[in-house]
Amino acid sequence: xxxxxxxxxxxxxxxxxxxxxxxxxxEHARRQIATSIGARPTEIIFTSxxxxxxxxxxxxxxxxxxxxxxxxxxxxxxxxxxxxxxxxLRQKNVTTTYLPVNSVGLISIEDLETAITPHTKLVxxxxxxxxxxxxxxxxxxxxxxxxxxxxxxTDAVQAVGHISTDxxxxxxxxxxxxxxxxxxxKGTGILYKRSGIILPPMIWGGKQEHDERAGTENVxxxxxxxxxxxxxxxxxxxxxxxxxxxxxxxxxxxxxxIPNAQxxxxxxxSLPGLISLSIPNVSxxxxxxxxxxxxxxxxxxxxCNSKITEVSHVLKAIGLPEIxxxxxxxxxxxxxxxxxxxxxxxKEIISYCQKVNPACFDPKKMKREVAAHMTHNHGSxxxxxxxxxxxxxxxxxxxxxxDGYHCEKVDREKNIVSFSADASVHxxxxxxxxxxxxxxxxxxxxxxxxxxxxxxxxxxxANNLF
Amino acid sequence: MTNRINCYIxxxxxxxxxxxxxxxxxxxxxVKKIHCLCCLAEYLExxxxxxxxxxxxxxEQGCKLF
Numbered sequence: 268x269x270x271x272x273x274x275x276x277x278x279x280x281x282x283x284x285x286x287x288x289x290x291x292x293x294e295h296a297r298r299q300i301a302t303s304i305g306a307r308p309t310e311i312i313f314t315s316x317x318x319x320x321x322x323x324x325x326x327x328x329x330x331x332x333x334x335x336x337x338x339x340x341x342x343x344x345x346x347x348x349x350x351x352x353x354x355x356l357r358q359k360n361v362t363t364t365y366l367p368v369n370s371v372g373l374i375s376i377e378d379l380e381t382a383i384t385p386h387t388k389l390v391x392x393x394x395x396x397x398x399x400x401x402x403x404x405x406x407x408x409x410x411x412x413x414x415x416x417x418x419x420x421t422d423a424v425q426a427v428g429h430i431s432t433d434x435x436x437x438x439x440x441x442x443x444x445x446x447x448x449x450x451x452x453k454g455t456g457i458l459y460k461r462s463g464i465i466l467p468p469m470i471w472g473g474k475q476e477h478d479e480r481a482g483t484e485n486v487x488x489x490x491x492x493x494x495x496x497x498x499x500x501x502x503x504x505x506x507x508x509x510x511x512x513x514x515x516x517x518x519x520x521x522x523x524x525i526p527n528a529q530x531x532x533x534x535x536x537s538l539p540g541l542i543s544l545s546i547p548n549v550s551x552x553x554x555x556x557x558x559x560x561x562x563x564x565x566x567x568x569x570x571c572n573s574k575i576t577e578v579s580h581v582l583k584a585i586g587l588p589e590i591x592x593x594x595x596x597x598x599x600x601x602x603x604x605x606x607x608x609x610x611x612x613x614k615e616i617i618s619y620c621q622k623v624n625p626a627c628f629d630p631k632k633m634k635r636e637v638a639a640h641m642t643h644n645h646g647s648x649x650x651x652x653x654x655x656x657x658x659x660x661x662x663x664x665x666x667x668x669x670d671g672y673h674c675e676k677v678d679r680e681k682n683i684v685s686f687s688a689d690a691s692v693h694x695x696x697x698x699x700x701x702x703x704x705x706x707x708x709x710x711x712x713x714x715x716x717x718x719x720x721x722x723x724x725x726x727x728x729a730n731n732l733f
Numbered sequence: 734m735t736n737r738i739n740c741y742i743x744x745x746x747x748x749x750x751x752x753x754x755x756x757x758x759x760x761x762x763x764v765k766k767i768h769c770l771c772c773l774a775e776y777l778e779x780x781x782x783x784x785x786x787x788x789x790x791x792x793e794q795g796c797k798l799f
Contacts, residue, residue, distance in 0.1 A: 550761040557759055560783040622776060623760050 268452065271487035279484045280475055289486045296493025300457055303500040304442065305433035312458045312476045313489050317424040317445035318348040319469075320458035321391075323480075324420050324441050325352040327466035328389045329359055336386040337361045342374050342403075343584040345393050346422055350580070366392075370585050371533040372401035379408060389418045394437070395426040398568060398581040398597055399532035400541035402430065409438025418464070424448050427457075428499035429507065429538060434459055446488065450602065451495035455488035502602065510540030510600045513609040517542060517598065520613040525620060527627050529591055531582070540600035543568070545591035546616075548624045554596055557619055563612055568595030740769035742776070751788050754798030758791060759784075 271292065277285035279293045294308070301308045314320045329337060339356070341349055343365045353363040364382040366374045374392060383390075390412055395402045405421050412419040420441035426432050427442075428449025434442055442459035446452055458480075460466055472481025499506070521528055521544065531543035546554075551567035558565055568582045569592055578592040587595070598612060620627055738748045748769055756767045759777060774781045792799045 553759050553761055556787060557777055557779070560777070560779045560787065618778070 268487040268491040271490055275486075277486075279486050280473060289484075292490045293484055293486055296489045299493035299497040303432075303496045304427065304444075304459060305435050306459050307462060309477070310434075310459055310462055312460060312480050313484065313492075314456035314458055314480060315454055315482075315485070316456040317346075317422065317443050317448075318456070320443035320445075320456045321346070321348040321420075321422060322352050323458060323466065323469045324389070324391070324443070325349075325356060326469045328418065329356055329361060330467040331465070332388050333359075335388075337388050338384050338386040339363045339389045339391065340366060340379065340382050340387060341391045342366045342368060342393065344368055344372055344396055344398075344581045345391065346397065346424065349391055349393070349422060362386075368401075368584050372396055372399050372531075372581070372585050373533060374403060376404065376407060376411070380411065383415065383417065387417050389420060391420040391422065393422040393425070394432065394442075395423070395430065395538050396532070396581060397425045398579060399543040399585065400425075400537035401533040402426070402536045402538065405437050405439065413438050425538060428496050429503065429540070431503070434461070440464055446492035446495060449496050449499045451492040452488045455485055455492045457492070499602070506602045507539040509602070509606075510604070513600045513604060513606055514540065514542055516606060516609040517613045520610065521616060524613075524617050525627055531585065531587065531595065540604075542598045544596055544598070545587060546594040546596075546620060546624075546627055547590050548627060549594040549620055550623075551594050551596045553623070554594075554616065554619055558612075558615055561615055563615060565612075566597045566599075568597065569593045738767050740772055741766035742768055742772040745769040745772075751799050754791065754796070755784055755788060757798055758796070759787070 271289065275285075275288055275292070277283075277287075277289040279286060279289040281287075293313070297308045297311050297313070300306075301311050312320075314323065325339070328339070337356075337360070339353060339361060341353060341363060350365075353361070353365075356363070366378050366382060368374050379390070379392075390408070392403050392405060392408055394405050403421075409419050409421075418440045419438065420443070421437060421439050423432050423442050424445045425448060427444035432442070432444075439459070440461045441464075442457075444457040444459075446455040446457070466479070468479060468481065470481045473483075475481055475484055518530060522530070525546060527547055529545045531545060532541070545568075551569055555565055555567050568579045568587075570577055578587075578589060579595075582592040582595055596616075600608070737746075738753060739746050740748060748767060752770050752773070753767055755770070755773060756764045759773070768776055770781055770784055774784055777784075788799055
């Protein structure tokens with residue numbers, strides 16, 4: 268970057284040699300980016316960041332289709348640049364469907380296909396979520412949408428440079444990325460736009476970026492972005508291996524010491540260096556500040572704003588109870604972290620939890636506390652019984668006597684939900700479900716180990732029950 | 734502005750608004766056992782200077798507890 272800030276500060280759009288050197292550097296960076304994501308250089312446009320690139324796509328689609336009804340589909344866990352764009356476009360009569368996600372943050376392909384209408388112009392699903400790390404089945408989604416002729420965008424800001432991101436393999440028409448997420452500088456973004464797609468400009472001015480995005484190029488930022496992505500791509504496997512190892516160390520350590528801690532995201536398919544961890548009855552924000560004083564930087568899933576604690580929309584969307592959402596922290600490892608860092612972080616988190624909430628180390632006691640909290644906050648109370656919020660593997664569920672039971676297994680095909688309690692308490696659980704979902708009828712088949720719920724036909728499906 | 738809350742550890746009287754605010758921000762909003770600055774630093778294994786720096790940070794962010 269430094270040469271382009273000190274000596275080679277020519278304008279990349281100027282015709283003299285001082286400018287053409289800058290121009291060559293920008294085009295070299297364009298080739299580096301294109302190679303890294305399986306695109307052609309002509310398909311890469313530089314912006315000021317991922318947010319601008321995201322906004323441009325939504326703005327552009329609205330312009331192209333302005334004389335038609337416009338429907339957009341996205342997910343409930345997108346970045347705010349997507350969600351706020353959708354909200355803003357309501358003023359232009361653009362309707363949006365926000366696809367729900369399951370407890371690990373995955374959208375359902377069936378939900379997507381159901382949501383498609385004759386007016387659907389764009390689907391936008393992020394490749395990897397920034398808070399919980401879940402990776403969506405973008406290639407599969409893209410394949411479906413390509414057949415239907417619907418434009419498909421993926422916000423790959425969190426993914427590019429960390430996991431394989433090939434635009435052809437992903438079947439996307441648009442892809443957005445941001446340099447500072449792959450060790451490049453802040454203020455440089457990338458929009459991939461498949462050849463042949465025309466997107467009206469959002470910024471008017473000169474003919475920079477092939478007359479598609481006006482504004483004097485941020486040469487230093489673009490050059491650095493090209494090298495950063497090329498380097499990260501070359502070392503991707505090695506970096507991912509190290510980050511997965513650090514992730515395993517911290518998870519093994521924390522889960523062993525804090526049995527009531529919960530991991531968020533899809534354990535089978537997540538960003539290698541990201542951990543979202545929820546600890547009940549511990550303030551994630553307080554933990555953030557204490558670790559900050561010890562030189563450890565993490566982020567949280569909830570933030571205090573005056574008297575209200577705002578829980579992130581992502582954690583709400585995955586159905587995380589507030590008691591866990593408030594105690595959620597996100598730890599992201601980078602390529603410069605080492606295994607020792609994992610141990611230090613784990614040790615400091617455990618030390619803090621031991622001080623402020625020793626109960627989180629006692630599984631029995633914490634189950635009752637979590638259950639009592641869920642009793643108070645989740646679902647309706649009917650005739651003195653507590654409702655059950657949702658059956659998801661690894662969750663805690665409240666029953667009428669205030670005890671919590673750990674849901675160990677959910678088999679959706681067979682409609683079997685197994686609790687870590689003996690058959691004598693199964694009736695309690697069944698009674699709770701029956702009473703709290705008065706419009707739904709179930710039969711219950713009990714065995715020593717399993718409680719099976721079979722929904723009777725033509726009944727209203729319980730909200731979030733399965 | 735002072736408050737009639739004493740330090741849970743050493744008994745220091747009338748903890749300040751900032752001391753109470755630090756307990757709420759660094760332990761939890763519902764904290765019952767309030768520490769003075771010195772005892773809080775020891776409890777959290779940080780320095781008093783770091784805690785005072787946090788006070789300034791929270792003030793900059795507009796936190797009403799300080």
